[in-house]
């Protein structure tokens with residue numbers, strides 16, 4: 424059924440996409456499998472956009488579909504998770520970038536896995552990450568970014584945290600095109616490929 428969901432999203436059949444999502448969830452399919460199908464569909468749409476075969480309205484519609492699907496998935500993910508707060512995490516999409524669907528999924532997964540998440544939103548300048556880390560005492564900062572243009576703000580944020588003396592704060596980065604090479608460029612401590620990786624890193628760094 425995953426392929427049907429991918430096809431519905433990439434064909435921009437909004438209602439079908441939601442219907443198939445619900446069918447998948449009702450038949451016991453893992454919410455994470457639904458998310459993986461969404462990721463694959465977004466890859467297809469992203470490539471079409473790059474090739475000039477689709478345009479901003481399609482990106483917006485795809486974003487809306489993904490938001491709706493996330494809304495369906497969230498309550499199902501909530502079922503088997505802990506409620507106790509394990510540690511604080513600051514999260515945001517870096518300056519110049521407004522992609523927030525993935526960040527929201529990361530924040531949600533951290534939250535339901537027991538972390539106290541401060542979500543700073545999108546287009547967040549380095550100084551706000553510093554301020555939030557200082558004010559909350561969080562030892563983990565998560566930077567999300569989907570644009571090539573996000574690499575430099577990520578690097579600037581890592582540098583700003585260091586310049587502020589917050590050397591014990593660990594920084595993880597993630598987003599569509601981020602990989603370990605970008606991590607090295609930015610000076611971040613780790614790169615996470617998905618929301619579960621974000622949870623694993625936060626756990627590792629907070630010792631829980």
Ligand code: B12
Nearest residue numbers: 469486521522523524565567570571597598599615617618
């Ligand atoms: C939907 C979308 C949009 C929507 C965003 C809606 C929203 N509210 O987020 C809208 C229409 C607004 C949009 C706008 C633009 N977009 Co856009 N967009 C996309 C698209 C199709 C999907 C992104 C997405 O949400 N994926 C779904 C998520 C769930 O997928 P995921 O990556 O698997 O998510 C996981 C990981 O990323 C990871 N993760 C994410 N963050 C973090 C953080 C941490 C700490 C960790 C550990 C992990 C982690 O965990 C997530 C959950 O498991 C991508 C194509 C693509 N394939 O990425 C283009 C894409 C990112 N966009 C692109 C572009 C160019 C733009 C625009 C500049 C277009 C324009 N000319 O205006 C603007 C940018 C405006 C700005 N200043 O930011 C390009 C970027 C190219 C580049 N090299 O920079 C892409 C790659 C499309 C393409 N192939 O050309 N976009």
